[in-house]
Amino acid sequence: MRSAATLIQLRAFVAAAATGSFGQAAIVLGLSPSSVSESVKALEHLHGQPLFRRSPRGITLxxxxxxxxxxxxxxxxxxxxxxxxxxxxxxLEGSLTVATFRSLGVHLLPPVLALLRRRHPRLQVRIIDGTLGAGGEQLVQDGQADVAFLELGAPTSLFTLPVVQDDYVAVRVRAEEGQPLSVATLRAQPLLVFPAEHACNAGLHRHLHSFLLPGTVVQEIADDEVMLSMVEHRLGLAVMPRLAVLPLRESLTMSPLPVALSRTLGVAMKPGRPGLPHLRAFVEALRAYQTTPAFADLQALVGAHAPEHETQALR
Known part of the structure; x- marks a missing residue:
C-alpha cells in the first residue's frame, strides 16, 4: 500500500508554489531551505513525477x-x-484577511471593522486589494483571503451574503445638470469607465456594449479620482457605481443611466468556513451594522435597497 503524503510535505509544496522559491517558502514556514526542498522531493518521489521545474531563476510548477x-x-x-x-x-486572537475594492473599502468596510474590533480587539485584520488578478472570488478560492467584498450575481461555488444594491450613474459637470441624459448623449461623447480586466467591472462593460454603437469612444481609467478630474475638464462622461462617486464633488452632478443598471454587493467565503470563529465574528459584525441607522443612511445614498429575499438571507 502506497504511503500517504504528509502534511509537512504538502505545506512545503504549497508554500513553494506560492513563493516560487524553496528559500522563500522556508521563510514562510519557519524551516530551512533544505528541509523544504527535501519535503518536496519526497512528495515527488512518492508520486513518481516532478512537481516543479527547477532553474537558476527559481521554480515553476x-x-x-x-x-x-x-x-x-x-x-x-x-x-x-x-x-x-x-x-x-x-x-479570535489570530488574523483575518479581507479582500475589498475602493468603494466598499471606503463606505462599508470601516464601520463593520469598527464593530468587529470592539467585540474582538485581539483579532488582526489584514486588508488586500480585491481587484488583484481575477478578483476577490479567486483570492478566496486560492486561500489568499478569508472573505471578500465583491459584486454578486455570477454563479459561484462560494458561500455568499448579499449586503446592498448600488446603482450605476453617469457623472457630468454641474453645468449640464438640467440637460436630459439619453442613450444618444452617451454615444455622443467619450465614456470614462473602470477597466474591463477587473472582474468587478465586467458587468458594466457588457451592459454598455449592449446599446452603444460601434465607434463610441470608451476610455478605461483605473483611478476614480483621475476619472472625475477628467470629467471636470470636460474630457468625457463617467459611468460609475454611485458608491464610487460619493462624496460628490461640488463641480459635478450625477444622473441615473438611461438604461438602468445596478450591482448587488456582498461578501463571499468558502463553503464550510463561515462557522469558524473568526469568520463567524465577521459575519455577526456585518449583520449588526445592517441594523444601524448608519447602514440605513448608506442605503438611502445608493438609492436602492437589497431585494427582500436577499435581506432575509442575512438575518
Whole structure:
C-alpha cells in the first residue's frame, strides 16, 4: 500500500508554489531551505513525477504540480481550519484577511471593522486589494483571503451574503445638470469607465456594449479620482457605481443611466468556513451594522435597497 503524503510535505509544496522559491517558502514556514526542498522531493518521489521545474531563476510548477496544487491547498487549509474550529481563542486572537475594492473599502468596510474590533480587539485584520488578478472570488478560492467584498450575481461555488444594491450613474459637470441624459448623449461623447480586466467591472462593460454603437469612444481609467478630474475638464462622461462617486464633488452632478443598471454587493467565503470563529465574528459584525441607522443612511445614498429575499438571507 502506497504511503500517504504528509502534511509537512504538502505545506512545503504549497508554500513553494506560492513563493516560487524553496528559500522563500522556508521563510514562510519557519524551516530551512533544505528541509523544504527535501519535503518536496519526497512528495515527488512518492508520486513518481516532478512537481516543479527547477532553474537558476527559481521554480515553476509542472503540469502535474498545477493539477495537484488546488487539492494540496485544500488539505493545508482544512488542517488549519480544524485548529481554528477547536480553539476559538486562537482563532479570535489570530488574523483575518479581507479582500475589498475602493468603494466598499471606503463606505462599508470601516464601520463593520469598527464593530468587529470592539467585540474582538485581539483579532488582526489584514486588508488586500480585491481587484488583484481575477478578483476577490479567486483570492478566496486560492486561500489568499478569508472573505471578500465583491459584486454578486455570477454563479459561484462560494458561500455568499448579499449586503446592498448600488446603482450605476453617469457623472457630468454641474453645468449640464438640467440637460436630459439619453442613450444618444452617451454615444455622443467619450465614456470614462473602470477597466474591463477587473472582474468587478465586467458587468458594466457588457451592459454598455449592449446599446452603444460601434465607434463610441470608451476610455478605461483605473483611478476614480483621475476619472472625475477628467470629467471636470470636460474630457468625457463617467459611468460609475454611485458608491464610487460619493462624496460628490461640488463641480459635478450625477444622473441615473438611461438604461438602468445596478450591482448587488456582498461578501463571499468558502463553503464550510463561515462557522469558524473568526469568520463567524465577521459575519455577526456585518449583520449588526445592517441594523444601524448608519447602514440605513448608506442605503438611502445608493438609492436602492437589497431585494427582500436577499435581506432575509442575512438575518
Amino acid at each position: 509542472t503540469p502535474a504540480g498545477e493539477q495537484g496544487l488546488y487539492y494540496a491547498q485544500l488539505v493545508v487549509q482544512h488542517s488549519e481550519d480544524f485548529a481554528l474550529a477547536v480553539d476559538e481563542r486562537r482563532a
